[in-house]
Amino acid sequence: MSEPAAPTLSELLRTFRARAGLTQAALAERAGLSEQAISVLERGTRSRPRADTVRALTQALALTPTEADQFRTIARGKLGTPRTPPKDPAADQVPTPWQLPPAAPDFTGRSAQIDAILSVLRDPSAVGLVTITGMGGIGKITLAVHAAHKLADSYPDGHLYLNLRGYGPGEPMTPTDAQRHLLRSLGSDVASIPDNVDEATALLRSQLAGRRVLLLLDNVADVAQVLPLLPGHAGSAAIITSRGSLANLHGARHILLDALSESESVDLLAGVVGQNRVAAEPDATRVLASYSGRLPLAIRLVAGRLATRPTWPIQHFVELLQDEGRRLDSLGSDETGVRASIASSVQFLETSDRDLDRQAAAALPWLAIPDGSDITTGVAAALLELPLRRANAIVERLVDLNLLESVAPTRYRFHDLIRAYGREVANQTLSQFEREKGLARVLRLYAEAAWICQSLTHPANPRLPLGTVGSSGLLPTFSSREASLRWLDAEQRNLMDRFRQARQTSLASSVLLAELSLALFGYHESRRRWQEMRELGAGAIELAQRHDRPGTAAWLQHDGAIPDAESGAVGAAVAQIQIALEMFSEVDDLFGQARCTSSLAYLLGLEGQIEDALAYGRIALALSRTIQDPTLEGVSLTAVGGLYDRTGDFAAADEAFAEGIALAERANDTRGIFKRYLNAAFVHVQVGRYQDAERMAGRALYVVEQAGDSTFQAESHHLLAIAHAAQGKFSTAAAHIEAGLQTARVSRDVEREGRLYVELARITAARGDRSTAAEQLNAALTALRNGSEVYYKDARELLEKLHRGEIDSYEIVAYVI
Secondary structure: OOOOOOOOHHHHHHHHHHHHOOOHHHHHHHHOOOHHHHHHHHHOOOOOOOHHHHHHHHHHOOOOHHHHHHHHHHHOOOOOOOOOOOOOOOHHHOOOOEOOOOOOOOOOOOHHHHHHHHHHHOOOOOOEEEEEEOOOOOOHHHHHHHHHHHOHHHOOOOEEEEEOOEOEOOOOOOHHHHHHHHHHHOOOOHHHOOOOHHHHHHHHHHHHOOOOOEEEEEOOOOHHHHHHHOOOOOOOEEEEEEOOOOOOOOOOEEEEOOOOOHHHHHHHHHHHHOHHHHHHOHHHHHHHHHHOOOOHHHHHHHHHHHHOOOOOOHHHHHHHHOOHHHHHHHHOOOOOOHHHHHHHHHHHHHOOOOHHHHHHHHHHHHHOOOOOOOEEHHHHHHHHOOOHHHHHHHHHHHHHOOOOEEEEOOEEEOOHHHHHHHHHHHHHHOOHHHHHHHHHHHHHHHHHHHHHHHHHHOOOOOOHHHOOOOOOOOOOOOOOHHHHHHHHHHHHHHHHHHHHHHHOOHHHHOHHHHHHHHHOHHHHHHHOOHHHHHHHHOOHHHHHHHOOOHHHHHHHHHHOHHHHHHOOOHHHHHHHHHHHHHHHHHOOOHHHHHHHHHHHHHHHHHOOOHHHHHHHHHHHHHHHHHOOOHHHHHHHHHHHHHHHHHHOOHHHHHHHHHHHHHHHHHOOOHHHHHHHHHHHHHHHHHOOOHHHHHHHHHHHHHHHHHHOOHHHHHHHHHHHHHHHHHOOOHHHHHHHHHHHHHHHHHOOOHHHHHHHHHHHHHHHHHOOOHHHHHHHHHHHHHHHOOOOHHHHHHHHHHHHHHHOOOOOOOOOOOOOO
16 A cells, blocks of 8 residues: 655644644744745645744744654655755745735725736736826725735735835835845845846846746836836736826736726725714715715825714815815825825926926916816917917826826816816916916917807808907817817817806906807807807996997897897897897997898797888898898898798798798808798798798708708707697607707707707697606706796696696697797
């Protein structure tokens, strides 16, 4: 019979430890070793410990001489499981470093990133490299340490940790110093470590060859700093963290950390202050997470303060953080705080030898001045008063250090806390005059873009000569009307935020705000943004008058009536237009007078004042022919045609409509053709000429479909639906409503979407399906809640009638289409 197999080192160690009645932790403490070292030996992942480790264990376990000889023999590999002989005869003396910092007990979220790191670093067939980048305080090292501890079994030959101080505190560690630290940790004699970086690199890679060692290299400045420290052979791996981009580190898996989600932020807070406390104030907790920028460092600081103040309501801390100007004060005031974390990144740029870096540091407070969710390269160039190319290089450098986020080509975004830091620096280093001048340059850029857009949407518009803003060279070249509209679509929210910001400064008295309002007429009219038109126009007339701009004031007065007219408040619109007519008469502006009289003709016709409307229509037609303006003549003809329709003189009406459309066609004015077809169709519906209305609205739809204009397509479908529903053709009408809803959503025309739902509810109720009609009206109320009070009231009253059972047929409502 064969002899029994000799025990392995792991079996023997477990046997002796159990006999001694010691836990792994107790044995580690008695032997002066780490608990992890005992665990690795007992798992068998390391079968040849250092000689001093064997001696310490022999003494700690109180082994007899015979037992000690057996333990030393097996530990040296002369018995037990066969293994590959070491390449280095002095292998017994090579230490096994276990340098990882402790893992955070309250680590939260980041599951996708953890999975990505483990998938790369558990593969022994290649040199595993993972970079984790992101802004200061985003949780890079916490994630890296958490992942490294999960990888402990995969790297039994040791874990090395080194802070390279790329972004402070103190001077960045040189590659030479870093190599010396790592080589010493691996057992190299200090005197044997070469001073030459290349030679030290070769020695380090030789020490790592054939071993499974994990390096955690934290706070790296750039690829040049870390490259000489990386393993060269399969088996070992490195996790590298940096605030800067390491995209040119080839062969690495790159992970860019973003802020935590809301739920992860709440979970992290709960892990520190307790679940019961969070559950008692869930809304305040979510707001607190938001004010902390969902930044792990900030959340831990806030949670730590709350944990030491158990009597404080969470809402109290929310109130402390409400003031953006003081927010950073509540997020740590020493070198461990959020302010210090951001400042160290900026200081890295300020002290750089590169001119671009120093410019980027100086740019940060300027870029933080304007409100708004993001910032374009053109806006950055306007703020910095630099050419577009240089501004682009600066913002991209800030992205490299994660002080800005690139959300799309030429579009960037600050993290809330970085913007708060930038504004803090701006308030300290820039005068109020300088900050307001920077904001004015941004608004001037928007006015320039708006005038360009208006020149494309309304090329013969008399407002255009009133523009004073010149070309900055900072805007893209707009290839079409739609391209200019899309640019303003993308900037609309930022534009409004910055306009409101300017209204709170000395810029509130600047004529620039009046010009911006007038310049945006083409955009607002094309996109039907009546609320924004109304808001920008508030106070603009007085500004223009104060700065001796009578023409601008008169047009702003005229344009102020448009939101009222489009929302159904026709009487208010008439009153405003009559004032505008007086203003144009005072400056002897015939074109303005003609435009006002044509508008009055149209509006008074809606009010049923046909004789007065016709009088104004004839004046408008005579003035437009006097000044030989075919665009205005076409508008006047359309207004007059509508009035003839209402008097029953259909032949005269059709002649006027046809003449007006022909003028637009000769001018190749797509928008004019559409509007004149649509206006004719609308009047035809009002007087019961339903088939003629179908024909004209169908032509309007064809024109805008060819032009690809989703905003006007929704209008056409709406009018076609009315024309069909008036004849009882409800299925066809509903199909047009559905088509209109689709195009309204594409153009983000929420008010049109709401109005279409109202129309659909009228049709559905007429078909006898009251429950579905009620659902449609509720959808309409949701869409219209922030829009025109007239349309919202109409939807609400219609819903009340529906509940009372008062709707049993379809009725046309004479609102403006």
